[in-house]
Amino acid sequence: MKYNTMSDAIKSKVIGVDVRVARTTLAVVDQRGNILATDSFPTTDYPDVNNFLTILSERIVMIAENNGGFENIRSVGISAPSSNYMTGCIENAGNIPWKGIIPLAAMLRDRIGLAVALGNDAHITALGEHVYGAAHGMQNFIVVSLGHGGLGSCLFCNGIPHLGTNGSAGEMGHTCIVDGGRLCNCGSRGCLEAYVADRGIVQTAKEMMDETGQATMMHEAKELSPKAIAECCKKGDELAIEVFRRTGEILGLGLANVASILDPEAIILADEPTEVFKWLIGPTKDSFDRHVFQNIKDKVKLVVSELKSDERDVLGAAALAWTVKEYSLFK
Ligand SMILES: [Zn+2]
Numbered sequence: 001m002k003y004n005t006m007s008d009a010i011k012s013k014v015i016g017v018d019v020r021v022a023r024t025t026l027a028v029v030d031q032r033g034n035i036l037a038t039d040s041f042p043t044t045d046y047p048d049v050n051n052f053l054t055i056l057s058e059r060i061v062m063i064a065e066n067n068g069g070f071e072n073i074r075s076v077g078i079s080a081p082s083s084n085y086m087t088g089c090i091e092n093a094g095n096i097p098w099k100g101i102i103p104l105a106a107m108l109r110d111r112i113g114l115a116v117a118l119g120n121d122a123h124i125t126a127l128g129e130h131v132y133g134a135a136h137g138m139q140n141f142i143v144v145s146l147g148h149g150g151l152g153s154c155l156f157c158n159g160i161p162h163l164g165t166n167g168s169a170g171e172m173g174h175t176c177i178v179d180g181g182r183l184c185n186c187g188s189r190g191c192l193e194a195y196v197a198d199r200g201i202v203q204t205a206k207e208m209m210d211e212t213g214q215a216t217m218m219h220e221a222k223e224l225s226p227k228a229i230a231e232c233c234k235k236g237d238e239l240a241i242e243v244f245r246r247t248g249e250i251l252g253l254g255l256a257n258v259a260s261i262l263d264p265e266a267i268i269l270a271d272e273p274t275e276v277f278k279w280l281i282g283p284t285k286d287s288f289d290r291h292v293f294q295n296i297k298d299k300v301k302l303v304v305s306e307l308k309s310d311e312r313d314v315l316g317a318a319a320l321a322w323t324v325k326e327y328s329l330f331k
Contacts, residue, residue: 011074011326013067015060016318018124018310019043019080021095021149024052025310026059028067029318033132035311037067049098049107057111075115077321078104079124079313081149085320086167088118094185095149115327117320121145121313122152122170123161128316129268130156133307140264143305144172144255147226147271150185151193155262173197177254192254196247201226205243214239230275244279251280252287259300260293270305270312277304 013036017026025040039059046052064070082093088105090098105118119127126143129135135143139159145152151173155162162169173193174186181190182203194200202224209218216239221228232240255267269277269284281304289297305312 011072013064013072014074014318014321015064015076016314016316016321017056017060017076017078018121018313018317019078019096020121021081024056025314026056026063027314027318028063028073029315029321031322033315033318035314037063038314039063043096047097049102049104052098053104053107053111056108060112073114074326075117075321075324076108076112077124077317077319077324078108078116078118079121079317079320080104080118081121083118083120083123084167085117085119085123085163088116090118109327113328115321115324117324119317119320120152120154121149122154123163124313124316124320125152125270125309126154126156126161126316127319128307128312129270129305131319132315133312134268134303134305135266138265140262141266141268142172142258142262142264143268143270145271146197146251146269148198150197150199153258155264157262172254172258175254175257177250192250196251196254198226201229201243201247204246205229205240208239208243208246212239216240218243226276227273230273230279233279234275241279244276245283248280248283248285249287252284252289253291255284255302256288256291256293259288259296263296264300266301266303268303268305270307271309274304 013028013030015026016029023040024043027038028036061070064073080090083090090102090104105116109116122145125145129143135141140157142153142155153172154170174191176190177192178190182194183189184191184194205218217232217237218240229240229243285302288302
């Protein structure tokens, strides 16, 4: 078999793209998962998706040309909020400005002439953990991303992500944990996310400050955030510690319900800063142990991810890029 023309050459690299609310990061990644180069730009500068795609295409071509040539890039994988792998579309995103259904994968493919796969951010985080992190070698596990963007989750069954009938599986953040409870961003009431993601933790802190009138350093925080509350915990602030106790109680209950249904090897918690997990993980484990089906208690591992989230997500997006069929206008 001849192996000397451009079209027959094995393409040895992919590009991983991580689209977040504030910044978009892209990286050239080789077959072994080495990041060869990265670039980034503010997502917020491009409220029109067409302008976003123009700059993204330019940056992809530039980074490829500077790292072995565009002709060696096999495909592109993208991580973005509210995305659906099955349709290649961003679907009704709540926290980025491109509204409605955006066929991002097809739009980028048409601009750069390479195969493009799109996955939602929770799916990509789980892929990153599976290939490079705490879930390496596991067949059945759940990755829960917790933080600024809410609560995302993705479950792997028998080594592959379970995407559901419509590509929307894993919305653990919008399972109801308090009937008639807090109003969630999704429009429903009492969702898990409304209590345990960043906004929920801050709301709990504010409610507790109002209810108890107890002295707390949280009053002095310039802007109350889970990180600022963790800082108060470090200084021995009882009320701040109680905020994470209440949050952990609810998170442990939510995770236990899912673990009892699925019996996974592990649940991996990702994305909150280490100092937040330091205060949240103990109460979460206590609650999890009390609520999970007792035959699997002590068997399901509850662990905190040790990967750097920005690196993990471009690597996860690169792992997704290897799964799509190659595309060329000329084949
Ligand atoms: Zn919700």
